[in-house]
Amino acid sequence: MLEQIxxxxxxxxxxxxxxxxxxxxxxxxxxxxxxxxTQTMEDGRRQMVxxxxxxxxxxxxxxxxxxxxVTATTDLxxxxxxxxxxxxxxxxxxxxxxxxxxxxxxxxxxxxEWMLLLGRKTAREKIASLVAIIAxxxxxxxxxxxxxxxxxxxxxxxEAMADYLGLTLETVSRQISALKRDGVISLEGKRHVTxxxxxxxxxxxxxxxxxxFLG
Amino acid sequence: MLEQIxxxxxxxxxxxxxxxxxxxxxxxxxxxxxxxxTQTMEDGRRQMVxxxxxxxxxxxxxxxxxxxxVTATTDLxxxxxxxxxxxxxxxxxxxxxxxxxxxxxxxxxxxxEWMLLLGRKTAREKIASLVAIIAxxxxxxxxxxxxxxxxxxxxxxxEAMADYLGLTLETVSRQISALKRDGVISLEGKRHVTxxxxxxxxxxxxxxxxxxFLG
DNA sequence: ACTTTCATTTGATCTACATCAAAGCGGCCA
DNA sequence: TGGCCGCTTTGATGTAGATCAAATGAAAGT
Numbered sequence: 001m002l003e004q005i006x007x008x009x010x011x012x013x014x015x016x017x018x019x020x021x022x023x024x025x026x027x028x029x030x031x032x033x034x035x036x037x038t039q040t041m042e043d044g045r046r047q048m049v050x051x052x053x054x055x056x057x058x059x060x061x062x063x064x065x066x067x068x069x070v071t072a073t074t075d076l077x078x079x080x081x082x083x084x085x086x087x088x089x090x091x092x093x094x095x096x097x098x099x100x101x102x103x104x105x106x107x108x109x110x111x112x113e114w115m116l117l118l119g120r121k122t123a124r125e126k127i128a129s130l131v132a133i134i135a136x137x138x139x140x141x142x143x144x145x146x147x148x149x150x151x152x153x154x155x156x157x158x159e160a161m162a163d164y165l166g167l168t169l170e171t172v173s174r175q176i177s178a179l180k181r182d183g184v185i186s187l188e189g190k191r192h193v194t195x196x197x198x199x200x201x202x203x204x205x206x207x208x209x210x211x212x213f214l215g
Numbered sequence: 216m217l218e219q220i221x222x223x224x225x226x227x228x229x230x231x232x233x234x235x236x237x238x239x240x241x242x243x244x245x246x247x248x249x250x251x252x253t254q255t256m257e258d259g260r261r262q263m264v265x266x267x268x269x270x271x272x273x274x275x276x277x278x279x280x281x282x283x284x285v286t287a288t289t290d291l292x293x294x295x296x297x298x299x300x301x302x303x304x305x306x307x308x309x310x311x312x313x314x315x316x317x318x319x320x321x322x323x324x325x326x327x328e329w330m331l332l333l334g335r336k337t338a339r340e341k342i343a344s345l346v347a348i349i350a351x352x353x354x355x356x357x358x359x360x361x362x363x364x365x366x367x368x369x370x371x372x373x374e375a376m377a378d379y380l381g382l383t384l385e386t387v388s389r390q391i392s393a394l395k396r397d398g399v400i401s402l403e404g405k406r407h408v409t410x411x412x413x414x415x416x417x418x419x420x421x422x423x424x425x426x427x428f429l430g
Numbered sequence: 431a432c433t434t435t436c437a438t439t440t441g442a443t444c445t446a447c448a449t450c451a452a453a454g455c456g457g458c459c460a
Numbered sequence: 461t462g463g464c465c466g467c468t469t470t471g472a473t474g475t476a477g478a479t480c481a482a483a484t485g486a487a488a489g490t
Contacts (some may be wrong), residue, residue: 039331041421047334049327060320067324094309101316104323105275109282111326112264116254118333119262119381123477158438166334171477173439190438190486206256338447373468383448388469405456405468432490439484446478454469460462 005085011072024066026080027059033076034155037068038163048164050107053137057103061087074155118166121206126165127175128204131185135195150195179204220300226287239281241295242274248291249370252283253378263379265322268352272318276302289370333381336421341380342390343419346400350410365410394419 008031011017017035018024030052037050037058049068052058058070061083090096117129131152138152154161158176162169179185184204185193195201223246226232232250233239245267252265252273264283267273273285276298305311332344346367353367369376373391377384394400399419400408410416 037327039327041331041335045335047331049330062317068327090313091309094306094312097309097312097316098305101312101319102277104316104319108319108323108326111323111330112252112254112283115264115326115329115333116256116262118330120256120260168478169438170440170479173437174477177439384468385449385470386447389447392469434489435487437484437486439482441482442480444477444479446476447474448476449474450472452469452471455467457466458464460464 005082007080009078009080011076011078013072013074013076015072015076017070017072017076017078018066020066020069022066023064024059025083027057027061027083027086028078028080029057030054031077031079033072033074035076035078036071036073036160036164038071039068046163047166048160049111051164056107057100059083061090073157073160123165123167123171123175124178124204125206126167127161127172127179128184128201129207130161130165131179131193131195132198132201132205132207135193135198135201150198152193152195154191154193220297222295224293224295226291226293228287228289228291230287230291232285232287232291232293233281235281235284237281238279239274240298242272242276242298242301243293243295244272245269246292246294248287248289250291250293251286251288251375251379253286254283261378262381263375264326266379271322272315274298276305288372288375338380338382338386338390339393339419340421341382342376342387342394343399343416344422345376345380346394346408346410347413347416347420347422350408350413350416365413367408367410369406369408 009017009028011033020040032054035052035058036048037052038046038048040046052070058078059066090100117126121129131154134154135150135152138150156164158169158172161167162172165172167175176185176187180187183196184200185195187193224232224243226248235255247269250267250273251263252267253261253263255261267285273293274281305315332341336344346369349369350365350367353365371379373384373387376382377387380387382390391400391402395402398411399415400410402408
């Protein structure tokens with residue numbers, strides 16, 4: 001019986017998990033891989049509005065219909081709960097709601113940081129911010145400490161970055177080249193980035209000092 | 216004793232409620248008036264990241280320091296709770312956490328709608344969207360039904376709108392003039408707007424059909 | 431090895447919005 | 461009643477990033 005309320009689903013890179021407007025009778029959290037939430041206008045303009053990393057949560061108790069497209073950008077495993085039983089569980093066990101509140105507040109903070117980026121940062125600052133955000137996460141997972149160079153993977157295509165940053169893919173490419181030329185980052189292949197100085201990168205990102213992310 | 220955990224504070228239009236980085240030992244909700252949350256970069260670029268209307272909530276259980284400037288844009292009354300006792304209350308009464316979760320999820324949806332606006336909409340669409348959002352709220356508070364013209368107040372200066380929309384105040388002014396010229400809206404004074412056709416406005420806003428807001 | 435395909439880079443040009451600079455236009459106080 | 465001050469509008473010009481268009485490169489199949 002338990003299988004009916006909790007189950008796993010796998011997706012390949014590029015697959016759509018759910019389309020905006022589809023019925024959604026589950027909530028889920030990411031186990032491995034990366035997924036994105038995007039909104040699309042009728043004429044095709046797209047904006048990414050969320051980046052889901054392992055442990056992040058999708059879906060909303062008390063909502064029938066998905067408001068965004070959810071897409072796997074890497075191979076992806078999600079852990080799903082049927083919505084009805086999940087809602088019941090939530091009303092019985094208070095600390096689940098509290099934990100979910102914590103996570104949602106974190107997401108809201110991230111969304112607001114993103115609003116500053118979208119509304120006011122230059123293309124160069126946007127790219128630097130994106131790299132910084134990914135680096136920050138990786139660093140906290142990997143070794144800590146020393147100011148040495150940091151190596152990270154960009155799990156997104158240029159197009160996905162463009163959708164994330166509110167730019168075109170050409171501008172993304174040009175700005176990455178510029179940051180490379182200026183020694184802020186260097187690339188091996190298309191996706192592997194090394195950052196000689198995190199401080200320099202954060203400066204380029206325009207975040208006030210550490211942006212409230214570190215520490 | 217109760218006065219110590221719950222109290223009211225009033226602010227005049229333009230006053231700052233709290234500065235980013237200040238210690239914040241309370242949470243609060245708006246009783247009357249309008250407040251804004253803004254982020255500022257060192258060089259002065261500003262982006263509004265939240266608009267607080269009556270019943271909206273500010274502050275976060277388990278956070279010491281305000282991450283944004285909070286400003287009263289109209290005369291404002293807030294209902295404040297000292298954080299410690301509020302947190303205890305939350306752990307005792309589960310439905311408070313659940314209600315807060317609901318509200319936070321709504322705010323997150325609004326923030327994501329805003330990300331689409333900031334990243335992908337044109338200046339004209341941004342203005343139309345802002346008017347639509349304010350109109351939508353006022354309409355739901357006032358009479359319902361008929362497709363007749365809608366009258367609303369803009370509770371923001373041109374500069375505040377610019378900070379909200381990621382534009383300059385000059386562009387805001389020009390686009391408002393353009394929408395007026397084209398008969399999408401008309402103004403009496405600087406702040407009073409009448410909307411002959413909500414459908415037309417929503418079209419200009421670029422929201423797909425009703426944007427999922429109505430109904 | 432050779433083509434196909436798809437992501438990325440780079441170049442040339444165009445344009446929406448920013449920036450710089452003056453006027454209007456009320457409201458408020460003397 | 462007049463003048464000052466903050467907001468807003470309008471005008472002239474500049475520019476960051478979009479758009480249009482090739483060229484390059486790297487992985488995948490034959």
